[in-house]
Structure formats: C-alpha cells, structure tokens
Amino acid sequence: MRLYRASRMFDGTGAPLIEDAAVLVGDNGRILEAGPASDVSARGAEVIACEGTLMPGLIDCHVHLCLSGEADPVHQIKTEPLARTAARATGAMYRYLTAGITTIRDLGGIGGIPVELGKMVTEGNLLGPRVVSAGQVICVTGGHCYFMGREADGRDEITCAVREQVRDGADCIKLMATGGVITPGSQPGAQQMAYSEMEAAVEAAHGLGRKVAVHAHGREAIRSALEAGVDTIEHGTWLDDEAVAFMKANNRFLVPTFSAAIGILGGRGMGVPDEAVDKMAVASEAHAVSFKKALQAGVSIVAGSDAGTPLNPHGSLPGEVRAMMEHGVGSLNALASCTGRAAQALGLEDVGVLAEGYVADIIEIDGDPTEDPWALSLVRRVVQGGAEHRSLSLPL
Numbered sequence: 074m075r076l077y078r079a080s081r082m083f084d085g086t087g088a089p090l091i092e093d094a095a096v097l098v099g100d101n102g103r104i105l106e107a108g109p110a111s112d113v114s115a116r117g118a119e120v121i122a123c124e125g126t127l128m129p130g131l132i133d134c135h136v137h138l139c140l141s142g143e144a145d146p147v148h149q150i151k152t153e154p155l156a157r158t159a160a161r162a163t164g165a166m167y168r169y170l171t172a173g174i175t176t177i178r179d180l181g182g183i184g185g186i187p188v189e190l191g192k193m194v195t196e197g198n199l200l201g202p203r204v205v206s207a208g209q210v211i212c213v214t215g216g217h218c219y220f221m222g223r224e225a226d227g228r229d230e231i232t233c234a235v236r237e238q239v240r241d242g243a244d245c246i247k248l249m250a251t252g253g254v255i256t257p258g259s260q261p262g263a264q265q266m267a268y269s270e271m272e273a274a275v276e277a278a279h280g281l282g283r284k285v286a287v288h289a290h291g292r293e294a295i296r297s298a299l300e301a302g303v304d305t306i307e308h309g310t311w312l313d314d315e316a317v318a319f320m321k322a323n324n325r326f327l328v329p330t331f332s333a334a335i336g337i338l339g340g341r342g343m344g345v346p347d348e349a350v351d352k353m354a355v356a357s358e359a360h361a362v363s364f365k366k367a368l369q370a371g372v373s374i375v376a377g378s379d380a381g382t383p384l385n386p387h388g389s390l391p392g393e394v395r396a397m398m399e400h401g402v403g404s405l406n407a408l409a410s411c412t413g414r415a416a417q418a419l420g421l422e423d424v425g426v427l428a429e430g431y432v433a434d435i436i437e438i439d440g441d442p443t444e445d446p447w448a449l450s451l452v453r454r455v456v457q458g459g460a461e462h463r464s465l466s467l468p469l
C-alpha cells in the first residue's frame with residue numbers, strides 16, 4: 074500500500090480543491106481511501122509526500138493517434154507507408170503518458186493501429202494511456218475523412234460498418250454527420266449522413282454496448298444526430314437553441330475541440346492547406362457563439378483536443394482546457410471536463426475520480442490548476458493503475 078499526501082487535491086468531481094489531502098492506494102491498484110489527510114488512515118502504508126496538486130490522470134476524449142499533428146497530416150496519412158503511421162502512433166502513446174494523460178478516446182485511425190496499441194497497454198507490453206478506440210470512422214461514400222474511413226451508405230451498410238468496427242475491437246463508434254475542415258472540397262456545414270443512417274448506426278452500436286460519437290458542424294446534422302440518439306457531439310459548430318435544450322435535457326455531451334481550430338488558424342503559410350484555414354476561419358466564429366450558448370444552458374462539456382489534426386500535437390490537452398477557460402468555463406468545471414465528467418462521457422465507471430474503489434490513475438502537478446491552467450502541463454508524477462511510472466521523462 075502507498076499513501077500519497079499532498080498540499081492540495083482535485084478529486085475529479087468538480088468539487089473545490091481539498092487542502093492537505095491524501096490518497097491511499099491498495100496493492101490491487103485501486104484507491105482504498107481519498108480525502109482530507111485527517112480522514113484517511115495510513116494503515117502502515119509507505120508514505121509519499123507530494124509538494125504539488127494530486128488529481129486523477131487526465132482524459133482526452135478526442136484524439137487521432139494515426140494523424141501526425143504536423144502541418145498536413147491528411148497528405149501524410151494518404152501517402153506514407155502504414156508502418157510509418159504505426160511507428161509514429163506508438164511514439165505518441167508515450168507522449169500522452171508523460172503529459173499525465175492516462176486515458177484517451179481515439180476517434181478514428183487506420184489499420185487497426187489504435188485498437189492494437191490499446192490492447193498492448195492492457196497486456197502490459199507498451200507504456201501508454203488506456204485507449205478507448207472507435208476503430209475507423211464511418212462516413213458516407215466520399216464523406217469527411219473518407220481517405221481513412223469505412224465508407225457506407227444506407228441503413229443496412231451502415232449497420233454492417235458498425236458491426237465490423239466492433240468485431241475488429243472498437244470500444245465506441247464514430248460517425249461523420251457533416252463535411253469537415255481538413256477534407257479537401259468538403260463543406261463543414263453540409264449534412265452528409267442522413268438521419269435514417271445515423272439512427273441505424275446508433276441502434277446497432279447501442280445494441281452492442283458501444284457509445285456513439287458524431288462529428289457534426291452544421292445545424293441540421295446536429296439535430297438529426299441528437300434525435301438519432303448519439304452520445305457525444307464533436308465540434309458542435311452551429312448549435313441552435315433547440316439543440317442546446319435537447320442536449321441539456323437528455324444529458325448529451327459536447328466536445329468542443331478548440332485546439333483543432335487554434336492549430337489550423339495559426340497555420341497559414343506554415344504548410345497547412347489554405348482551404349482548411351479559410352474554412353476554419355468561418356467556422357470558428359460561429360463555434361464561439363454556439364459554445365457560449367451551450368455553456369450558459371448548462372450542457373455537459375468534456376475536453377477533447379482532436380490531437381493529430383494540423384499543428385495540434387499529441388499531448389495538447391492542457392491547451393484545450395485553457396482554451397475552454399478562455400471561452401468562459403469556470404476552472405473547476407474545466408478540470409472536471411478532463412477527468413470525472415470525461416470518464417462519464419466515455420462510459421468508464423471506475424476512472425477519472427479519486428475516491429474509494431476507483432482505479433488509481435493519479436498525477437501530481439506543480440502548482441494550483443484552478444489559478445493557473447498551465448499547471449496541468451507541469452507533471453511531476455504519473456501513477457497508472459497503482460503503478461508509479463518512475464522511468465518516464467517528465468516535464469518536472
């Protein structure tokens with residue numbers, strides 16, 4: 074047993090920080106007790122004194138391990154050998170762990186790479202975060218990200234595509250409801266997947282116990298997706314009042330992915346295709362308005378960096394949390410969005426919170442993240458399933 078004592082702790086629920094806190098970790102890798110140090114029994118455990126803030130391992134709800142995060146990842150994934158994509162994705166896994174990110178949801182890759190990397194972590198054969206993988210994205214023929222997706226049209230074929238992903242190890246399903254910024258010739262606002270197709274996908278996925286994430290920018294497609302029963306809306310660029318009210322009433326999650334916009338908008342003249350920058354410039358203005366609406370209505374917001382997209386490197390989650398705060402999210406709400414609430418959105422019942430019975434995924438960061446969101450970048454310690462990663466090259 075080990076007892077971590079720290080001057081501060083964020084428990085992942087969104088409750089205020091606890092001063093002089095402690096977490097008791099059992100030999101089975103689970104948390105036995107957590108809370109104010111005076112309430113936690115030492116039980117003869119090895120005591121580890123931490124100077125920083127303890128919090129749950131971070132959760133990034135939207136990444137693409139197979140995309141490089143360089144200026145034009147679309148060109149890369151279309152042209153490079155699969156072995157290179159796999160090698161780069163493997164390197165990204167290590168980067169997540171050193172950034173204190175112990176769980177990621179990969180929303181679309183190729184060649185079964187994210188699924189296999191996740192399995193290797195579970196087996197103990199690779200250092201990296203837990204991976205909740207969507208397998209390949211499902212899009213209509215020629216739809217957004219068709220170059221890395223499973224194209225399918227009509228209810229029957231989409232049902233088949235969902236079942237294929239689950240057969241091949243997917244933990245969740247990703248649909249492309251609209252066009253997107255990084256696919257040449259594609260319009261973000263335009264609906265691509267029909268309501269009936271999304272309805273069939275959700276029925277098949279939920280029947281197999283898998284949640285559904287949907288890439289959706291345009292108003293009509295967002296409403297179709299919500300009515301079809303999807304669990305998380307990715308991006309949510311043009312949200313109207315009706316969609317926001319529906320999300321709040323039905324507890325659907327919004328993953329705003331500000332980092333994707335920041336990377337692309339800053340990339341003109343740096344190799345990011347001009348078409349993508351132009352499309353993002355239009356979308357991001359609408360996105361800010363939509364996000365404010367959702368925030369004010371009390372929609373559940375979770376953090377996803379969309380890492381792998383242009384100039385959006387793996388491990389960029391702290392920047393996403395900071396961007397959320399800049400768009401008006403309170404600090405405790407923002408911290409819950411990358412810990413406890415993120416786990417809820419992913420359907421993970423025993424991670425994301427520091428409390429009895431949860432998996433001991435714990436990080437120590439330097440400073441107080443409610444005062445300075447960049448504290449999330451200053452990782453001193455990473456504990457995963459109760460195991461201390463002493464060999465990682467951490468920022469601190």
Ligand SMILES: [Zn+2]
Binds near residue numbers: 136137180379
């Ligand atoms: Zn994405």
